[in-house]
Amino acid sequence: EVQLVESGGGLVQPGRSLRLSCAASGFTFHDYAMHWVRQVPGKGLEWVSGINWSGDVAYADSVKGRFTISRDNDKNFLYLQMNSLRADDTALYYCAKDGPGRDTFNWPDPWGQGTLVTVSS
Amino acid sequence: DIQMTQSPSSLSASIGDRVTITCRASQGISNYLAWFQQKPGKAPKSLIYAASSLQIGVPSRFSGSGSGTDFTLTISSLQPEDFATYYCQQYNTYPLTFGGGTKVEIK
Numbered sequence: 001e002v003q004l005v006e007s008g009g010g011l012v013q014p015g016r017s018l019r020l021s022c023a024a025s026g027f028t029f030h031d032y033a034m035h036w037v038r039q040v041p042g043k044g045l046e047w048v049s050g051i052n053w054s055g056d057v058a059y060a061d062s063v064k065g066r067f068t069i070s071r072d073n074d075k076n077f078l079y080l081q082m083n084s085l086r087a088d089d090t091a092l093y094y095c096a097k098d099g100p101g102r103d104t105f106n107w108p109d110p111w112g113q114g115t116l117v118t119v120s121s
Numbered sequence: 122d123i124q125m126t127q128s129p130s131s132l133s134a135s136i137g138d139r140v141t142i143t144c145r146a147s148q149g150i151s152n153y154l155a156w157f158q159q160k161p162g163k164a165p166k167s168l169i170y171a172a173s174s175l176q177i178g179v180p181s182r183f184s185g186s187g188s189g190t191d192f193t194l195t196i197s198s199l200q201p202e203d204f205a206t207y208y209c210q211q212y213n214t215y216p217l218t219f220g221g222g223t224k225v226e227i228k
Contacts, residue, residue, distance in 0.1 A: 044208065045219040046219065047219065059216065061216065094164055105212060107167055108167075109167035110164070
């Protein structure tokens with residue numbers, strides 16, 4: 001069974017940094033692209049970033065230049081380094097495996113339970 | 122970026138009703154469309170990919186159709202466990218984008 005467990009969320013001041021982690025198990029991690037998707041509580045879903053098996057990445061315009069996605073295929077971990085955080089980055093951040101994909105980004109499936117990031121002074 | 126517009130944003134329906142949710146893309150995305158279901162306090166769950174392909178384990182009362190810019194998710198006979206929020210998502214072009222969601226409530 002696929003398991004994705006996010007960690008690293010918390011309360012952070014505007015302009016500061018935070019690193020999210022996602023521990024993956026139950027599948028061959030290096031064979032799949034991975035995603036970060038966020039959701040403001042009570043609001044809709046926003047795709048944040050994706051990374052394929054070989055390290056090619058893509059970002060939403062809202063985080064480009066501030067967030068960096070990475071992965072450790074030996075440790076089965078996905079990361080999201082978030083710099084220059086803003087109040088509108090406040091959200092529940094989900095880690096997700098790509099449905100079928102190794103090279104391309106398709107639909108996220110399944111998802112972890114999320115880690116909450118609150119950006120506030 | 123491709124904008125995904127869902128309608129309605131919410132609807133009220135009764136058990137046994139047929140429910141249809143629409144999703145429109147701001148430009149053609151072929152059939153690169155997925156549908157998700159999200160229940161309160163839970164992560165989204167994938168229902169349909171490639172516009173009309175049902176994920177394993179998803180009940181057959183769910184179906185998807187469409188291609189290009191216009192898509193629909195249909196629940197043929199609404200069940201109690203189907204009350205949730207539904208999202209469409211395009212994966213034709215990066216960045217991936219989601220629709221705003223449709224909340225299905227009990228009438």
